Amino acid sequence: VQLVESGGGLVQAGGSLRLSCEASGRTFSPLPMGWFRQAPGKERNIVVAISGNGSTTYYADSVKGRFTISRDNTKNAVYLQMNSLKSEDTAVYYCAARRSGRYVYTRFGEYDLWGLGTQVTVSS
Numbered sequence: 001v002q003l004v005e006s007g008g009g010l011v012q013a014g015g016s017l018r019l020s021c022e023a024s025g026r027t028f029s030p031l032p033m034g035w036f037r038q039a040p041g042k043e044r045n046i047v048v049a050i051s052g053n054g055s056t057t058y059y060a061d062s063v064k065g066r067f068t069i070s071r072d073n074t075k076n077a078v079y080l081q082m083n084s085l086k087s088e089d090t091a092v093y094y095c096a097a098r099r100s101g102r103y104v105y106t107r108f109g110e111y112d113l114w115g116l117g118t119q120v121t122v123s124s
Helices: none
Strands: 002-006 009-012 017-024 033-038 044-050 057-059 067-072 077-082 091-097 118-123
Touching (some): 002 091, 017 091, 017 118, 044 077, 057 067
Parallel strands (some): 009 118
Antiparallel strands (some): 044 057, 067 077
């Protein structure tokens, strides 16, 4: 299974972006997935996560009310809608997935699969 992100770019503060992540390859069931981000010189941290069936989500405090995660299991895809972007949202955003599990997962080590990342730059 491979994860491919798209949708990053440069946006002004207050603007919006939508990131997409598609899982290619054979999956036997919808995968728990998440988005992490990593700014230069900082650790990779969880932003949002969603369970395999989409019924449970997690949002980091810093993005609550601004970001929304959703998924389309018919396409093996997960999306991150980012609104009211701030300069501190600037980072490389990584899509992650677990090969199994019924819940949301928020720690780096809980994920088995990673995309290559997409740059999001918010200018102030």
